[in-house]
Amino acid sequence: MKRLIAIFLFVSASHVAAAAPDARVDALKTEVAARGWIVYGARSDNGTWDLFLSRPDGSARRNITNTPDFEEAAPRFSPDGSRLLFRRLEKGTTIDHDRWGFQGALVIANADGSNPVAGEDGAAPWASWSPDGKQVVCLDKQGIHVLDRETRKEVRDVMKRQGIYQQLFCSPDGRWFCGVANVGGESWTVVRMNAATGEMNTVRTFQNCTPDWFPDSERIILSSRPAGQQVNDGYGYTQLWAVDGAGGNDRLLYGEEGYHIYGGAVSPDGAYVLFSRSPQDGSGAENAGGEICILRMADTPTIAGESTELRKLHPATKDGPVLFLTQGWEPHWTYAESGGE
């Protein structure tokens, strides 16, 4: 009987501990609360994908598109935080986690979603901001295009894309592009291209995608599903990594067996990382997205959950606190106040 009571007390205590709020997460939440705004796509009450703006702690959340006749996705703040660009798709269109940059129309709006101006369907694929926000950079079969934000006319000669096929982003200093490419017979290779000369180098090969820049324009954040994983029937799980733009210095930021990590975006000061986690590969874009999370960069690498295999590979994990916000897809962050009320 004593043994039974002891087991009961132990189990109860464990349960209470597991359910207890993590003071470290609360501290992180307080720390990021006033640091600008985040924007992301999510399913809304009207059943379609809309864009939502909130404080990084999840407060002050509001639907800034609220269009029951369209699906909206993949928002990105301009570098000064005054505008947003995103894709608008016909109602009922399934967002494709790999093809979304080709889908629908490019919309440019104020950062609070007001005054949206939509282009033609299919035009300006994979649009992203130039450093000054006056232009957008696009990618299609012909190459890399730089368009004026207002007129959407080409402002420079088309550059050869050299095998880059999706997710093209200009570095904050304007010197580089990063993207996903076929290089050396290998697909899903993240590359860096000199925006002036077209010279290209490999950043990381084998099953990588969704690259984006750190604010220093020197490092790239990306999702990677490394080879050799035994978990998930050998398919493995996608993790968040940082790599030097010149290649090398590959560093795990976050991993969690049982979840695929995508949509990595670094805060404007480089102190935090925003991402989404989903048990489904592709970050759940085809359904309702993943869980949007925030982690301190100083707490990387962090491995969550049991993750036995991953912990063996990365014993120096810091297991930092992770702030779980809400369900969504492709989050982005600005420290500008222009996104708010």
Add this chain to the structure above:
Amino acid sequence: MNSGAQRLMRGMAVFGCVVACVSCGGGTQTGEEAHVTTLGTVEVTAELVEIPGELIDRPMYDYAHVMKYRVLTVHRGGDVGDVIYVGHYNPLKPRDAVADARVPEVGGTVKSFRVGDVHRMALEFPIDECFMGGIINKYHEEGVSPVYWAVWTNRARRP
């Protein structure tokens, strides 16, 4: 209608069926039909001699896999050489079901890719300018060029 006329009608019907069947069979044998003879800039009948590596079975990811062919007949496009390298889109899918939102213009009658089979193909090149997606090219280190993009791929018999 008298019996002679009936016999004549029956005979014409049978002849028509025979002509139709021969015509169909001929198409099947040569792979010739409207798509393969008009799409792309190159048209060949070729034997599939190698599928390097494994074809990836990941329905969430679209890709092209480059395969090696021995050219048997060139129908259009001039001298393409004896051996060509062709990238097929999502090769685990039958060609008549492979077109999708990413690549709407591909098709054909081939159900699956097997070494030794003969295909009549409408091709475009280079593949990098035709397809925006992952390309698995195990021949890259051999420096093969161009790599063709299969627009239409029909099953055919050896000429």
